[in-house]
Amino acid sequence: LSSRASTILHALDIRSDSELAGVYDGEWTGSGEILESVCPTTGEVLARVKSATPAEVERALERSREAYKVFRTVPAPKRGEILRQIREALAAKRDDLGALVSLEMGKIRTEGEGEVQEFVDIVDYAVGLSRMMNGRVVASERPGHSILEVPNPLGVVAVLSAFNFPVAVYGWNLALSLAAGNATLWKPAPSTPLCSIAVTKIVSSVLEKNGVPGAVAGLVTGGKVVGEAVVGSSDVDMVSFTGSEAIGREVGKVVQSRFGKVLLELGGNNAAIVMPDADLNMAIPAVFFGAVGTAGQRCTSTRRLYLHSSIVQKFLSRLESLYQSVRPGDPLDRSTLLGPLHTRAAVGIYHDAVDHLLKTGAEILTGGAPYTDLPAPLNGGNFVRPTIAIPQEVNVKDPVWSTETFAPVLKVGVFDELEQAIEWNNGVPQGLSSSLWTRDIRNVGKWIGPVGSDAGIVNVNVGTSGAEIGAAFGGNKSTGWGRESGGDAWKQYVRWSACTLNFSDEAPLAQGVQFSN
Ligand code: NAD
Numbered sequence: 001l002s003s004r005a006s007t008i009l010h011a012l013d014i015r016s017d018s019e020l021a022g023v024y025d026g027e028w029t030g031s032g033e034i035l036e037s038v039c040p041t042t043g044e045v046l047a048r049v050k051s052a053t054p055a056e057v058e059r060a061l062e063r064s065r066e067a068y069k070v071f072r073t074v075p076a077p078k079r080g081e082i083l084r085q086i087r088e089a090l091a092a093k094r095d096d097l098g099a100l101v102s103l104e105m106g107k108i109r110t111e112g113e114g115e116v117q118e119f120v121d122i123v124d125y126a127v128g129l130s131r132m133m134n135g136r137v138v139a140s141e142r143p144g145h146s147i148l149e150v151p152n153p154l155g156v157v158a159v160l161s162a163f164n165f166p167v168a169v170y171g172w173n174l175a176l177s178l179a180a181g182n183a184t185l186w187k188p189a190p191s192t193p194l195c196s197i198a199v200t201k202i203v204s205s206v207l208e209k210n211g212v213p214g215a216v217a218g219l220v221t222g223g224k225v226v227g228e229a230v231v232g233s234s235d236v237d238m239v240s241f242t243g244s245e246a247i248g249r250e251v252g253k254v255v256q257s258r259f260g261k262v263l264l265e266l267g268g269n270n271a272a273i274v275m276p277d278a279d280l281n282m283a284i285p286a287v288f289f290g291a292v293g294t295a296g297q298r299c300t301s302t303r304r305l306y307l308h309s310s311i312v313q314k315f316l317s318r319l320e321s322l323y324q325s326v327r328p329g330d331p332l333d334r335s336t337l338l339g340p341l342h343t344r345a346a347v348g349i350y351h352d353a354v355d356h357l358l359k360t361g362a363e364i365l366t367g368g369a370p371y372t373d374l375p376a377p378l379n380g381g382n383f384v385r386p387t388i389a390i391p392q393e394v395n396v397k398d399p400v401w402s403t404e405t406f407a408p409v410l411k412v413g414v415f416d417e418l419e420q421a422i423e424w425n426n427g428v429p430q431g432l433s434s435s436l437w438t439r440d441i442r443n444v445g446k447w448i449g450p451v452g453s454d455a456g457i458v459n460v461n462v463g464t465s466g467a468e469i470g471a472a473f474g475g476n477k478s479t480g481w482g483r484e485s486g487g488d489a490w491k492q493y494v495r496w497s498a499c500t501l502n503f504s505d506e507a508p509l510a511q512g513v514q515f516s517n
Pocket of ligand 1: 160161162163164165169187188189190222223224227228231242243244245247248250251265266267268298299300404406432474475479
């Protein structure tokens with residue numbers, strides 16, 4: 001193993017000289033198919049992980065259920081105290097874990113650390129929440145009666161996560177699920193097993209110290225087969241799935257067909273709209289970060305840019321210079337802004353998208369070709385040139401505009417009226433993030449109101465990418481309507497009961513119904 005990789009793994013207590021156990025249900029096991037963790041920057045194999053067999057998935061589910069039965073009786077503020085300790089343990093490993101995210105997923109250092117910070121932030125939030133997960137008292141129409149709306153722990157929550165946020169997405173779910181008193185079982189992306197093992201080690205050490213069963217935060221690594229086993233199991237009360245629209249559609253159907261709860265966080269196809277009065281000194285760097293940051297591998301990455309006709313030339317020439325200034329590099333090096341794509345397959349998807357743009361007559365303003373001159377070991381990595389393309393027309397029904405390409409390919413369209421740009425913004429199947437750049441309050445009112453953006457995230461003078469944990473995060477339409485993280489998202493992780501209590505000496509029926517002569 002290269003010395004940079006061994007230093008990072010060593011700091012997180014991961015020994016990669018033998019095959020690693022990829023299942024945790026209170027004990028570390030794993031005897032299934034081997035998953036290889038491949039460094040996207042160099043192609044180096046970082047470790048081999050033994051994923052879960054069907055029998056191990058079943059046992060993990062049983063242990064999760066047993067753990068839930070213990071954990072649901074722990075008072076919520078006491079669960080909050082355990083969360084506080086998890087927060088401390090994560091914060092102590094923030095830099096090492098952030099470096100592992102960069103090493104294994106490929107995002108740059110500041111973003112890797114930012115992702116762990118997001119986990120720390122949501123755990124902080126959940127500590128507070130553990131004393132505020134309140135129900136309500138509702139006025140009853142019957143004398144001597146009270147109605148309570150009561151939240152109780154839900155059961156077992158399965159979290160299936162995507163490769164591009166190998167730490168934070170689990171964090172959003174785990175924090176709320178633990179605060180709510182559930183057991184959580186994590187099925188991470190098969191290409192980022194080391195991040196999930198490192199996180200599970202940190203969390204389980206705190207659980208063990210507190211005498212809580214480790215299966216309160218279990219882990220089953222694996223691919224499609226393990227994912228299907230978890231999703232299809234009636235031992236799972238809620239499935240929180242983050243990933244592509246194609247897989248999310250199948251997962252949604254399976255969970256629905258067994259009447260389980262499902263929370264879907266699927267693909268985005270996010271647009272930024274720039275008005276003539278926008279502050280371009282803010283808008284141009286924000287679009288650059290939105291489209292090129294994380295090498296275009298965020299669900300909230302800017303994929304579509306709609307420019308007012310009066311600023312097109314100015315905007316694009318400045319944006320193009322930023323694109324040309326960016327150099328690919330090792331994401332662990334703090335000066336790097338552009339890391340690799342996560343897999344070889346993603347490079348193929350990038351090339352297909354560029355080919356399709358060329359075939360349909362788009363102008364490629366910059367990018368579109370691979371890097372051919374990278375020195376070793378970066379020549380073993382999945383680096384692609386960030387690309388700006390101007391298709392011949394904006395037709396939101398055309399796949400060029402209507403599908404999410406998970407790579408740094410930005411498409412540009414030109415409009416004259418805000419209404420036209422909003423129609424384009426809303427015309428695609430997805431509805432995750434959106435951004436308007438303007439200093440005119442009238443545009444703002446339109447954008448955030450009933451005739452405005454139909455996305456779950458509607459920003460003004462803020463890019464599409466990079467959300468805080470305080471508000472509920474998620475998208476509408478084919479993004480799945482799920483909400484995670486802050487706001488009211490916690491309400492999905494509990495089971496609600498309406499409890500009518502009668503303190504009177506009579507038993508009247510509701511609506512004055514009489515059932516006696
Ligand atoms: P993916 O859909 O390929 O995989 C997601 C997860 O599903 C993985 O853990 C995978 O192993 C598992 N899986 C695959 N087949 C399965 C099946 N048949 N049944 C159950 N599970 C199965 O997604 P990806 O390529 O890892 O991630 C990229 C996608 O995720 C993009 O579309 C991106 O926009 C989306 N994403 C969305 C959000 C959000 O919050 N909306 C956040 C991050 C990523």
